[in-house]
Amino acid sequence: MKLYWCPKTRAIRALWMLEETGVAFERVLVDIRDPVAKAGAAFRSVSPMGKVPALEDESTRLWDSGAICLYLADRYPAAGLAPAIGAADRGAYLQWVLYTNAVIEPAMAEKFSAATVSVGAHGWGSYEQMLEVLRTGLTRGPWILGERFSAADVLLATSCQFLMQFKLVVDDPVLSGYVERCAERPAYQRAAAAETF
Secondary structure (H helix, E strand, O other): EEEEEEOOOOOHHHHHHHHOOOOOOOEEEEOOOOOEEEEEEEHHHHHHOOOEEEEEOOOOOEEOHHHHHHHHHHHHHHHHHOOOOOOOOOHHOOOOOOOOHHHHHHHHHHHHHOOOOOOOOOOOOOHHHHHHHHHHHHOOOOOEEEEOOOHHHHHHHHHHHHHOOOOHHHHHHHHHHHHHHHHHOOHHHHHHHHHOO
């Protein structure tokens, strides 16, 4: 299995997720800031959009962080990173896994661009609504599913880190406490240690 990766990007999500599974993988550095590296044929065959993370596992090729996390959680059930199909919390898990790419990132783009808020027209609602729903979701326990850590936490915690890094959220004890709990995980620490160029 190969992870096409670049530091200081969304690829931290897939790197952390792979560390959580404990499976062997090869990390392939692609400097997506370099047009020549980004245009490499092997990389583009896995990531047609030229984005990281991208994952190649036998005949499977994925280039979206949410899809990669879903795939890895289901491919390696022994890691316990997803409720089983049919489990009572599977629906909540799927909703939160998709929340990062479907709600948080569009809401962040809205905030950055100072776009006109259209709660009725935008599938993500609004930036403020996105934060309110996320904070409420985190009241269940230390993790988004309560006592159980899952792939959803990998995606959500990295999104919270980006919100704080870009100063879109300041002095938020709910989100910062969540990020701190996630940062204590050994798998996260191994992934973070690789975040150097």
